[in-house]
Amino acid sequence: MSIEELARKNVRELTPYQSARRLGGKGDVWLNANEFPTAVPFELTQQTLNRYPECQPKAVIENYAQYADVKPEQVLVSRGADEGIELLIRAFCEPGKDAVLFCPPTYGMYSVSAETLGVEYRTVPALADWQLDLQGIADKLDGVKIIYVCSPNNPTGQIINSQDFRVLLEMTRGKAIVVADEAYIEFCPQATLAGWLSEYPNLVILRTLSKAFALAGLRCGFTLANEDVIALLLKVIAPYPLSTPVADIAAQALSPQGIVAMRERVAQILVERRYLVTALQDIPCVEQVFDSETNYILVRLTASSAVFKSLWDQGIILRDQNKQPSLSGCLRITIGTRAESQRVIDALRAEPV
Numbered sequence: 078m079s080i081e082e083l084a085r086k087n088v089r090e091l092t093p094y095q096s097a098r099r100l101g102g103k104g105d106v107w108l109n110a111n112e113f114p115t116a117v118p119f120e121l122t123q124q125t126l127n128r129y130p131e132c133q134p135k136a137v138i139e140n141y142a143q144y145a146d147v148k149p150e151q152v153l154v155s156r157g158a159d160e161g162i163e164l165l166i167r168a169f170c171e172p173g174k175d176a177v178l179f180c181p182p183t184y185g186m187y188s189v190s191a192e193t194l195g196v197e198y199r200t201v202p203a204l205a206d207w208q209l210d211l212q213g214i215a216d217k218l219d220g221v222k223i224i225y226v227c228s229p230n231n232p233t234g235q236i237i238n239s240q241d242f243r244v245l246l247e248m249t250r251g252k253a254i255v256v257a258d259e260a261y262i263e264f265c266p267q268a269t270l271a272g273w274l275s276e277y278p279n280l281v282i283l284r285t286l287s288k289a290f291a292l293a294g295l296r297c298g299f300t301l302a303n304e305d306v307i308a309l310l311l312k313v314i315a316p317y318p319l320s321t322p323v324a325d326i327a328a329q330a331l332s333p334q335g336i337v338a339m340r341e342r343v344a345q346i347l348v349e350r351r352y353l354v355t356a357l358q359d360i361p362c363v364e365q366v367f368d369s370e371t372n373y374i375l376v377r378l379t380a381s382s383a384v385f386k387s388l389w390d391q392g393i394i395l396r397d398q399n400k401q402p403s404l405s406g407c408l409r410i411t412i413g414t415r416a417e418s419q420r421v422i423d424a425l426r427a428e429p430v
């Protein structure tokens with residue numbers, strides 16, 4: 078047998094996640110991964126690298142609980158929200174039997190994690206306004222253990238109606254976990270469902286330091302849930318999921334001063350988003366700019382593939398969403414600095430229609 082043939086069938090058939098970094102490019106304007114555009118400096122305070130770290134570093138958990146207004150027992154910290162997505166499948170889904178469900182167009186890791194673990198995934202396309210098709214979901218719930226709902230949604234940028242979340246949580250009570258992926262919630266904090274944890278034992282919320290906290294390179298994310306869910310996730314998590322330097326920096330980022338700085342970054346991004354949206358609306362090759370509650374915007378363009386390539390060749394790297402259901406002609410643009418937005422605007426103005 079070849080090495081390839083020795084591998085699990087689902088792994089041989091797997092298409093890995095096309096992360097912005099894997100896609101490459103030789104840009105100098107990186108607007109394809111919804112990162113914060115500038116780096117925040119930190120200094121390490123822990124020098125005890127001869128010792129293993131705590132599995133769930135107390136300072137990180139306590140600071141996050143305080144920030145999210147939940148109990149420390151309701152918080153799990155992991156290697157990015159991506160690890161949270163996978164831990165949930167490992168804890169709740171029997172390969173070959175159970176399924177996960179999500180509503181495209183949405184974030185790509187739900188399917189990749191399910192496939193990697195040999196768990197079926199089912200999709201119910203979002204409605205024309207990208208809200209949930211609740212009837213469609215109800216019709217496909219048989220065997221579903223986890224439903225991932227990204228809110229605000231990546232890549233479309235809108236918040237999922239809270240009333241629809243309520244219907245979904247009631248529909249699945251005692252049967253399935255509803256995961257609200259709140260990776261971008263700092264850009265619209267009023268929309269969080271964290272306050273609902275006491276009402277719904279099947280609600281799980283994913284968070285990250287990769288976006289508004291400007292720490293994508295740190296790899297640190299959080300799962301908020303009731304204690305019995307957290308206890309199950311702690312059974313399947315790695316013994317030392319965060320390195321000591323990661324925990325050190327995360328605790329600093331979540332200090333009261335860290336939270337204030339994060340809110341200032343959010344305010345800056347919202348100003349820059351308004352600037353970019355306004356400018357894009359007057360550009361001939363731009364057909365539609367969709368409303369966004371996040372640090373990125375989705376734009377429909379004439380000849381989007383040619384535009385994507387042309388900007389790529391000029392060192393401006395955007396994210397092509399053309400292949401996602403209902404997103405033909407759409408590119409996603411991360412909100413960067415004013416100078417980066419200006420590069421995008423000038424390049425798009427120069428595109429033929």
Ligand code: PMP
Pocket residue numbers: 111156157158159160184227231258260284285286287293296297298
């Ligand atoms: N969920 C969504 C919707 C995301 O966009 C991302 C980041 N690409 C993640 C989760 C994963 O975040 P992290 O960097 O914390 O793994």
